[in-house]
Amino acid sequence: MTVPGGNTNMIILGSNTNMMVLGGNTTAPGGVTKPLPNDNKPWNIMIMHTNDIDMHLDLFNLGSADCMAKHIADSKCGRGIVCINMVVDKLCAMHSQSYLLDGGDNIQGMLFNTYYKGKILADYMNAIKYNVTTVSNHKWDDGAANLDLVAPYMVLTKYGPNLGVIRFMTSVLNGIALLTSKIMVEDPVLVVQYAIEELHSKGIKHIICILHNRHQDNKPVTANMCSISLIVGGNSHMLLNKNASMADVQGPYPMDVKNLDGKLTYIVQAKKFGKWVGLINFSMILTVLPFQNFVVDNVVDSQYMKDLLENLASMQKAKQIKALILFGHVLGVCAVFDCKQLAGFKATKVMVNVKAVDGTVKLEPLNLKKQDVFVTIEFVAMGSGNIVPMPFTAPFGMLMLDEVLDFIKTFLDGKLLAFKDARLQ
Structure with a gap:
């Protein structure tokens, strides 16, 4: 399944045990270098998350008051930040690539906040090695003047691919934060989508959002955005779990929503x-x-396609005499390469797929007086590998990985039959 989305994203987003955690490093926006193909090694990153800690630093009973001896004896005490720390340590020992995120409302709720404000919790979260948290409704309890400004996004760079993290709130804020009644919260969709495009331009293709919002309000927001793999939420205090028979479970973990790409965001x-x-x-x-x-x-x-095939046949960019770094794979095109001919004249018997008005597709001889729709990956389109006759830029479509996954899903049980390829001879 795809995720993390951006959406899709060939990412394969799965859930393991349904709840635990870990830590890592972050960098601020900018200075992100786009990786070249084949630079990436296999990766598996564990995303751990909490929300609404609400300053529960010590043992607490069911009413969030101090835990007495009787409560301890009856095993009716929560352990708050202590429990998080124990789980983090355990998972750090089990998994070498992890990030720890927080969905907001980590302050307020206990006397610790009245006396220490947010500093003591910040010390604990830094010690546990949280990577990112977010602004949430309780951050407004002491007035807007006490808010910390946050960058529109952060980039996690410690492992494998860079992960973009965008933090935002919606107009729900006005209903859950008393001191925000006179603050106009604009629809975040366009702003968040702009941040996503900026991250994409830096080569960051896996996007996580942290959204402290009512859970039921996350769905319409998610459905109107593209390319988000995962949303880490909070505020609703909901227990999500695959085991629907568990007490207090209010939905599956993770919950999926079809986004504007038609893909799933979790x-x-x-x-x-x-x-x-x-x-x-x-x-x-x-x-x-x-x-x-x-x-x-x-x-x-169509001459562009003919020139491209000539480049492949000669393994050099004929008009600029540049060697091709790699060979291209084609679909919807057939040709015979005559190695006895000079460069520029090797591609013969070129056939291309032509779609008729009724939607049927068949191979026909390449007509140099017509135009073709050329589909490729951005790496090739930009001129890398010296394959294309002339580099070009175009709006991003899906991730190639998602295209491959969707293609595999069209086969029964995901099994592809082997066949002898005769597209380029």
Whole structure:
């Protein structure tokens, strides 16, 4: 299944045990270098998350008051931040690539906040090695002047691919934060989508959002955005779990929503007070495709396609005498390469797929007086590998990895039959 989305994203987003955690490093926006193909090694990143800790630092009873001896004897005490720390340590020992995120409302709720404000919790969260938290409704309790400004996004760079993390709230804030009644909260969709496009331009293709919002309000927001793999939520104090028979379970973990791409974005949260720690995995199928790339398309003259095939036949960019770094794979095109001919005249008997008005597709001889829709990956389109006659830029489509997954899903049980390829001879 895809995720993390952006959406899709060939990411394969799965959930393991349904709740636990871990830590890592972050960097601020900017200075992110786009990886070249084949630079990426196989990766599997564990995303752990909490929300609504609400300053539960010490043992607490069911009413969030101090835990007395009787409560301890009856095993009716929550352990808050202590429990989180124990789980983090345990998972750190089990998994070498992990990030720990928080869905907001980590302050307020206990006397610790009245006396220490947020500093003592910040010390604990830094010690546990949280990577990212977010602004939430309780951050407004002491007035807007006490809010910390946060960057529109952060980039996690410690392992494998860079992960973009965007933090935002919606107009729900006005209903859950008393001091925000005169603050206008705009629809975040366009702003968040702009941040996503900026991250994409830096080569960051896996996007996580942290959204402290009522759980039921996350769905319409998610459905109107593209390319988000995972949303870490909070505020609703909901327990999500695959085991629907568990007490207090209010939905599946993770919960999926079809986004504007038609792909699935996954939404998670982990109840409250550190009683649960969420766990979800991102991994990459490198045995299918060795690197991440978006699909792009462009309308080109048929001569462009002929020149491209000549480049492949000669393994050099004929008009600029540049060697091709790699060979291209084609679909919807057939040709015979005559190695006895000079460069520029080797591609013969070129046939291309032509779609008729009724939707049927058949191979026909390449007509140099017509145009073709050329679909490739951004790496090739930009001129890398010296394959295309002329580099071009175009809006990003789906991730190639997602295209491959969707293709595999069209086969019964995901089994592809072997066949002898005769597209290029």
